[in-house]
Amino acid sequence: MSGKDVNPGDFPLALWPPSASTEAVQSDHLILGFTVLTLLLTVPIFLAIAWFAVHFRAGKDVHREYSDKRNRLLEVSWMLVPFLLTLIFFYWGAKLFDIHKHPPADALRIEAIGRQWMWKFQHPGGQAEINDLHVPSGEPVMINMISQDVIHSLYLPALRVQMETLPGRYTQLWFTANRTGTFRLYCSEYCGTDHSRMGGLLTIMSPADYAQWLRQSGTSISLASQGRALFSSYGCSGCHGAGSAVRAPSLAGLYGSPVPMLAGGTVVADSGYIHDKILDPDRNLIAGYKQVMPAFKGVIPEDRIVLLTAYIKSLSPAGQDTQPGQAGPERTP
Amino acid sequence: MTPPPDSLIGTIETALREPHPGRITIDREPDYLHDEHTLWSWLTTTDHKRIGILYLLSITAFFIVGAFAAGLIRLSLVVPNGQIFSNDTYNKLFTIHGVVMIWFFLIPSIPATFGNFIMPIMIGAKDVAFPRLNRTSWYIFVSASLFTLFTVVAGGVDTGWTFYAPFSTTFSNTWVVPALIGVIVVGFSSILTGLNFIVTIHTMRAPGMTWFRMPIFVWTMYAVSLIFLLATPVITMALILLVMERVFHIGVFDPALGGDPVLFEHLFWFYSHPAVYIMVLPGMGVISEIVPVFSQKRLFGYRFVAYASIGLASLTFFVWGHHMFVNGESETSALVFSVLSFAVAVPSAVKVYNWTATIYKGTLRLDTPMLYAMGYIGLFVVGGLTGLFLATLAIDEHVHDTYFVVAHFHYIMVGGTALAFLGGLHYWWPKFTGRLYPEAWGRLSAFLIFIGFNATFAPQFVLGYLGMPRRYHNYPPEFQLLNILSSSGSLVLALGYVFPMVYLGWSLRYGAKAPPNPWNAKGLEWTTASPPPKHNFETPPTVDFPPYDYRRRETRV
Amino acid sequence: MSAAAAQAPAGIAEVGIEREEHFTTDGQQVHAARFGMWCWLLTELLLFAGLFLCALIIRIMHPASVTATTTHLKFWIGATNTAVLIVSSFTMSGAIELSRIGWQRGTVRFMLATAALGTLFLVLKGYEYYQDFDEHMMPFLHGRRYALAQDPSTILFTDLYYVTTGLHGLHLTTGVSILLVMAWMASRPGFLQRHQNRIEIFGLYWHFIDLVWIIVFPVLYVLNR
Structure with a gap:
C-alpha cells in the first residue's frame, strides 16, 4: 500500500499498521522480536501444563515418584535467564526511545x-x-x-x-x-x-x-512576521521596542542566551522560558530590572504565544541561523 | 466421603439417593448460616463469615452494573461513527464501567470476600482481630459505593476512572466532586480491611501456626493489606487535593497558577499501580490454593512463592512511572521506571513456574476450580508479558493509551483477578454454603468464559497496535471488523458470567449437601464443618504440620 | 481487703481489660489493639506524607513565592501552638501513667487538661485563621484584595497550608472529642478495670497528632524563613 492516493480508510480490515519511518520499522522489529522471545519462554510452559494435565490425571497409573531434593541452581536459573533475556529488549527499546527524545538541530x-x-x-x-x-x-x-x-x-x-x-x-x-x-x-x-x-x-x-x-496554502507571512505585528498590537513594543522610554530588557539576542536570575544563577531563554515570561512575568524574576510587566495570562492564547516567540527568536542570531523556524532540542524546566 | 459427582445428573441422583450426605448431628453448635435467621441479625453481625458473604453479595451486584456498562460500551463500538450513543453518554458509560469495576468490584473482590471468610479460618482464629471494625468497613463500603454509583449513573461523570487534572478540576461539567468524595470514602473501607487483616495475621494465629505454616493465600492477604495500608492514603490525599482544586481552585494541579497537572498523575499512579497488585496478588493466592489441591501435591517452592508475594507488594511501589513514559516524564526517570518494571517480571515468573512444577507428577482432577486456575495461568502470562511490552520504552511510545493497553490490563484484571475469583468461589462454595454446585455446568461456564474472554480481548491487542486510541467513541472504519469480533466475544463472555449466577443460586436450595472436605484438601478451613460453625472450630485447632501437606498419602480416600 | 489496698490512696482502682470472646488471652487482645493503632497511624502518616511531598515540590518549583508565604504566616502563633501541643503530650502521658496505677481521679483530670490544651491549640489556630480571613488569604477569597497578590504563585503554598492545617485541625478536633467522651466514661466507676488499655491506645493517637504538627510546623512556617 504505497502511493499517496491510498486513504487509510480504504481497507475494511487492517492487521498491521503501515509504517512511514525507519524508526517505525525498528519498533515493529522490536515488538516482533519480543513476541518471539515470549513465545519461546511461554509455549513450553503451556505445553507442559497441558501435557501434565492429560498425563497425570487422577485414575491413570503413571510414575509419580519424585524426590524432595530441590535443585536451587535450576530454580534460580529459570528465574534469572528469562529476566536477563528480556533485558535485551529493555536496552533495545531504551535506545530507540533515546533517539526519539533527541531531535537533530536542523529539524x-x-x-x-x-x-x-x-x-x-x-x-x-x-x-x-x-x-x-x-x-x-x-x-x-x-x-x-x-x-x-x-x-x-x-x-x-x-x-x-x-x-x-x-x-x-x-x-x-x-x-x-x-x-x-x-x-x-x-x-x-x-x-x-x-x-x-x-x-x-x-x-x-x-x-x-x-x-x-x-x-x-493561504498566508505567506512567516510566523516571525505575524509575531512582529502582534508584538506591537499587544503593546509589547511600547516597552521592549528600540528607543522606548521604559527601561525594559531588550529582546534582541535574547533567544538561546543565558539570562541572569534575581535569585542567582542563569536560565537559558528557550521557548518555554519566553512562554512563561509573557504569561506570568512575576515568576523567576531576572536580575537588574524592576518587574513592572503585566501578566498576559488569559489574554494571549497559546497559538499567538508561538508567533511572538518566533518573532523574538528571529531577533537573535541563534534564531536567525536556523531560519526558517528551526531550533535545536529544547529542555523545558 | 464421596468425591463430587461429575455431572448435573450425577448431582441430582446423589441428592435423591442420599438427601443429606455428611449430615451434621444435632448436638453440634449451629453453623454460621443457621445461627440466627433474621435480616437484622445479618446487618448487625460481627461474624467475619457473614461479613464476607455480605461483601460477596454487594460486589456481585456492582459487578453486574459494571458488566452492563461494559456491554453497552461494546454495543456502541459495533458501529464506527458512534450512532448508538451520544459522545457524552459514551464517556459516562466508560467512567461508570471503570469506577464500578475497579473500586467496587476488583479491589474488594477477593480480599473482602474470601479474605474475610477464609483467611481467619485458615490461620485457626475465631474471628478477625476487630470484628466491629470489620462490619463498619462493610457499611462504609456499601454506603459510599452506592452513593458513588448514584452520582455516576444518575448525574454522570465523564472523566474516566483516572480523573486526570486539569480536565477533572476545571473543564468537566459533570458531577465530579460527589464521585470523588464517594471514592475517597470507599478508600477508608480498604484501609480498615487491610489494617484488620494485618493485625489478625500477626496476633490471631492458632498455636503452632508459624509464619511458614501459613497457606500462600494468607501470605497474599498480608501483602495486599500492606498495599491497602501504605498506598490508599496517598490516593485519598490526591483526591482530596483534586476536590479542593475543583471547589476552591487551590492551584496545586493548575498550570495557570504555577501548579503541575503531572503531579496529580504521579500521586494517582503511586496508588493505582500498587492497586493493580491489590487485584492480582489475591488472585495468585487463590490459584496457589487451588493448584496443590487438584494436583494432590505440595505446592512447589512454598517459601519462594511466599517471598515472591511480599516481593511483588514491595516492588510495586517503585514502578508507577511506567504509566507516564510519554506524559512529560524526564528521560532518566523513564529509563529507571522501565528497568524496574522489567524486574517485576521475576517474582511473577516464580509463581508461574512453581505452579507448573506443582502440577508435574501430581494426581490431577480437572474440576471447575482447576479449570479456572489453568485458564488463569494462561491469561495471566499473556497479560503479564504484554505488560513487559508496555514497559519497553519504544513500544510504549506507540501503544500507550491505545487498545493494546486496554487488552493488556483486561488480561490481568479479568483474565487474572476475575477468573481467580470465580475459581475461588467454586472451590470454597461448599464451605460457604454447605452445598455442592453442579460440576458439569461449572466446567461448561469455565470454558465459555475462557473462550469468550479471549474472543473479546485478543482482537484489542491488534486494534491497539494498529493505533486505535482508547476511550474512542468514533473510530476509523478500518477498525470495524475487529471491533465487531470483540463485541461478539463479549456476548459469549456475558453468557459465561450468567451461568454461574444461575447454577450457584440453584445449588443453594437444590445442591447436594457438602461434606466438610469435598476436595480432599489440607488447609485448616477443610477440617471444620461445611458450613463452619459460628466460632469456626468445634475445638480450637493446634497446628503441627506444614502447609499443603499432601505427602501423607495414607490419609487419602 | 488486704493491707496493700488499705494503704493505697483513696480512689485507686484495680486496672485491667475486659476480654472479648474471640481473643484467647488478655495479652493477645492488648497486643492486637496496640498493633492496630500503630497500623492506623502508619496509614495516617502516609496521608500527611502526600501533603508534605506537595509542599516540597511547590518549594522546588517556586522558591521565592514560598519564602514570601512562609514569612507572611503568623510564626509566633504557630510556635506557641507547637509548645501547647508538646505540653499536651506530657499531660496525656501523665494520664496514661496514672491510669496504669489505677488512680481514677488523677487520670480524668490529666485527660481534661490534655483536652483543654488541645482546645487552646484550636482557639489559637482559629484566631490565626481569622487574621488570614481579614487579609483575604482564604482559598475562597482569592477574588478579593489578597495580602500577597503581587505574586500569584503564593496562592499555591497558602492553599496547601490551609489543606494541611485544616486536616490536622480535623484530626485534633476528633481527638479532643474522643478525649472528652473518654474522660466522661473514665470518671464513672469501673472504667479502669475494664478498659484501661483504651487510654493507652488513644495516647498513641494523641502523640501522633502532636508529631504531625511537629513536622507541619517547620515544613510550613520555618523552612526558608
Missing part, C-alpha cells in the same frame, strides 16, 4: 497547539492548518507542542510515536518520514466530550510537493 520545526477538540499546526512560513498535518518526507520534522486547556496527546501511529501535550509546558516529538502517503493522527489522551473526533490525517509529501503545498 523542520512545526508548532502544534492542542485544544478541546482540535489540533492547530503552524508551519514556519506562517501556514496554519486544523486537524490535518502536512509534512515533507526525507527530512527530520520536529513538532513542538503545547495545550491550550487540558492534557492531550499527539499520536502518529504510522511513525509509532506519541507525546502528551501539556498545558503550560512545551513537549516535543520528532521523526524523519521515509515514504509519502496519507495516514491518521489522533489525540490519544482522553480530553472530554469530543475526544474521539480530535484527529485528522497526516499527509507525508515529497519535499517538492510540500514546498508546493506551502505556497498554495
Whole structure:
C-alpha cells in the first residue's frame, strides 16, 4: 500500500499498521522480536501444563515418584535467564526511545497547539492548518507542542510515536518520514466530550510537493512576521521596542542566551522560558530590572504565544541561523 | 466421603439417593448460616463469615452494573461513527464501567470476600482481630459505593476512572466532586480491611501456626493489606487535593497558577499501580490454593512463592512511572521506571513456574476450580508479558493509551483477578454454603468464559497496535471488523458470567449437601464443618504440620 | 481487703481489660489493639506524607513565592501552638501513667487538661485563621484584595497550608472529642478495670497528632524563613 492516493480508510480490515519511518520499522522489529522471545519462554510452559494435565490425571497409573531434593541452581536459573533475556529488549527499546527524545538541530520545526477538540499546526512560513498535518518526507520534522486547556496527546501511529501535550509546558516529538502517503493522527489522551473526533490525517509529501503545498496554502507571512505585528498590537513594543522610554530588557539576542536570575544563577531563554515570561512575568524574576510587566495570562492564547516567540527568536542570531523556524532540542524546566 | 459427582445428573441422583450426605448431628453448635435467621441479625453481625458473604453479595451486584456498562460500551463500538450513543453518554458509560469495576468490584473482590471468610479460618482464629471494625468497613463500603454509583449513573461523570487534572478540576461539567468524595470514602473501607487483616495475621494465629505454616493465600492477604495500608492514603490525599482544586481552585494541579497537572498523575499512579497488585496478588493466592489441591501435591517452592508475594507488594511501589513514559516524564526517570518494571517480571515468573512444577507428577482432577486456575495461568502470562511490552520504552511510545493497553490490563484484571475469583468461589462454595454446585455446568461456564474472554480481548491487542486510541467513541472504519469480533466475544463472555449466577443460586436450595472436605484438601478451613460453625472450630485447632501437606498419602480416600 | 489496698490512696482502682470472646488471652487482645493503632497511624502518616511531598515540590518549583508565604504566616502563633501541643503530650502521658496505677481521679483530670490544651491549640489556630480571613488569604477569597497578590504563585503554598492545617485541625478536633467522651466514661466507676488499655491506645493517637504538627510546623512556617 504505497502511493499517496491510498486513504487509510480504504481497507475494511487492517492487521498491521503501515509504517512511514525507519524508526517505525525498528519498533515493529522490536515488538516482533519480543513476541518471539515470549513465545519461546511461554509455549513450553503451556505445553507442559497441558501435557501434565492429560498425563497425570487422577485414575491413570503413571510414575509419580519424585524426590524432595530441590535443585536451587535450576530454580534460580529459570528465574534469572528469562529476566536477563528480556533485558535485551529493555536496552533495545531504551535506545530507540533515546533517539526519539533527541531531535537533530536542523529539524523542520512545526508548532502544534492542542485544544478541546482540535489540533492547530503552524508551519514556519506562517501556514496554519486544523486537524490535518502536512509534512515533507526525507527530512527530520520536529513538532513542538503545547495545550491550550487540558492534557492531550499527539499520536502518529504510522511513525509509532506519541507525546502528551501539556498545558503550560512545551513537549516535543520528532521523526524523519521515509515514504509519502496519507495516514491518521489522533489525540490519544482522553480530553472530554469530543475526544474521539480530535484527529485528522497526516499527509507525508515529497519535499517538492510540500514546498508546493506551502505556497498554495493561504498566508505567506512567516510566523516571525505575524509575531512582529502582534508584538506591537499587544503593546509589547511600547516597552521592549528600540528607543522606548521604559527601561525594559531588550529582546534582541535574547533567544538561546543565558539570562541572569534575581535569585542567582542563569536560565537559558528557550521557548518555554519566553512562554512563561509573557504569561506570568512575576515568576523567576531576572536580575537588574524592576518587574513592572503585566501578566498576559488569559489574554494571549497559546497559538499567538508561538508567533511572538518566533518573532523574538528571529531577533537573535541563534534564531536567525536556523531560519526558517528551526531550533535545536529544547529542555523545558 | 464421596468425591463430587461429575455431572448435573450425577448431582441430582446423589441428592435423591442420599438427601443429606455428611449430615451434621444435632448436638453440634449451629453453623454460621443457621445461627440466627433474621435480616437484622445479618446487618448487625460481627461474624467475619457473614461479613464476607455480605461483601460477596454487594460486589456481585456492582459487578453486574459494571458488566452492563461494559456491554453497552461494546454495543456502541459495533458501529464506527458512534450512532448508538451520544459522545457524552459514551464517556459516562466508560467512567461508570471503570469506577464500578475497579473500586467496587476488583479491589474488594477477593480480599473482602474470601479474605474475610477464609483467611481467619485458615490461620485457626475465631474471628478477625476487630470484628466491629470489620462490619463498619462493610457499611462504609456499601454506603459510599452506592452513593458513588448514584452520582455516576444518575448525574454522570465523564472523566474516566483516572480523573486526570486539569480536565477533572476545571473543564468537566459533570458531577465530579460527589464521585470523588464517594471514592475517597470507599478508600477508608480498604484501609480498615487491610489494617484488620494485618493485625489478625500477626496476633490471631492458632498455636503452632508459624509464619511458614501459613497457606500462600494468607501470605497474599498480608501483602495486599500492606498495599491497602501504605498506598490508599496517598490516593485519598490526591483526591482530596483534586476536590479542593475543583471547589476552591487551590492551584496545586493548575498550570495557570504555577501548579503541575503531572503531579496529580504521579500521586494517582503511586496508588493505582500498587492497586493493580491489590487485584492480582489475591488472585495468585487463590490459584496457589487451588493448584496443590487438584494436583494432590505440595505446592512447589512454598517459601519462594511466599517471598515472591511480599516481593511483588514491595516492588510495586517503585514502578508507577511506567504509566507516564510519554506524559512529560524526564528521560532518566523513564529509563529507571522501565528497568524496574522489567524486574517485576521475576517474582511473577516464580509463581508461574512453581505452579507448573506443582502440577508435574501430581494426581490431577480437572474440576471447575482447576479449570479456572489453568485458564488463569494462561491469561495471566499473556497479560503479564504484554505488560513487559508496555514497559519497553519504544513500544510504549506507540501503544500507550491505545487498545493494546486496554487488552493488556483486561488480561490481568479479568483474565487474572476475575477468573481467580470465580475459581475461588467454586472451590470454597461448599464451605460457604454447605452445598455442592453442579460440576458439569461449572466446567461448561469455565470454558465459555475462557473462550469468550479471549474472543473479546485478543482482537484489542491488534486494534491497539494498529493505533486505535482508547476511550474512542468514533473510530476509523478500518477498525470495524475487529471491533465487531470483540463485541461478539463479549456476548459469549456475558453468557459465561450468567451461568454461574444461575447454577450457584440453584445449588443453594437444590445442591447436594457438602461434606466438610469435598476436595480432599489440607488447609485448616477443610477440617471444620461445611458450613463452619459460628466460632469456626468445634475445638480450637493446634497446628503441627506444614502447609499443603499432601505427602501423607495414607490419609487419602 | 488486704493491707496493700488499705494503704493505697483513696480512689485507686484495680486496672485491667475486659476480654472479648474471640481473643484467647488478655495479652493477645492488648497486643492486637496496640498493633492496630500503630497500623492506623502508619496509614495516617502516609496521608500527611502526600501533603508534605506537595509542599516540597511547590518549594522546588517556586522558591521565592514560598519564602514570601512562609514569612507572611503568623510564626509566633504557630510556635506557641507547637509548645501547647508538646505540653499536651506530657499531660496525656501523665494520664496514661496514672491510669496504669489505677488512680481514677488523677487520670480524668490529666485527660481534661490534655483536652483543654488541645482546645487552646484550636482557639489559637482559629484566631490565626481569622487574621488570614481579614487579609483575604482564604482559598475562597482569592477574588478579593489578597495580602500577597503581587505574586500569584503564593496562592499555591497558602492553599496547601490551609489543606494541611485544616486536616490536622480535623484530626485534633476528633481527638479532643474522643478525649472528652473518654474522660466522661473514665470518671464513672469501673472504667479502669475494664478498659484501661483504651487510654493507652488513644495516647498513641494523641502523640501522633502532636508529631504531625511537629513536622507541619517547620515544613510550613520555618523552612526558608
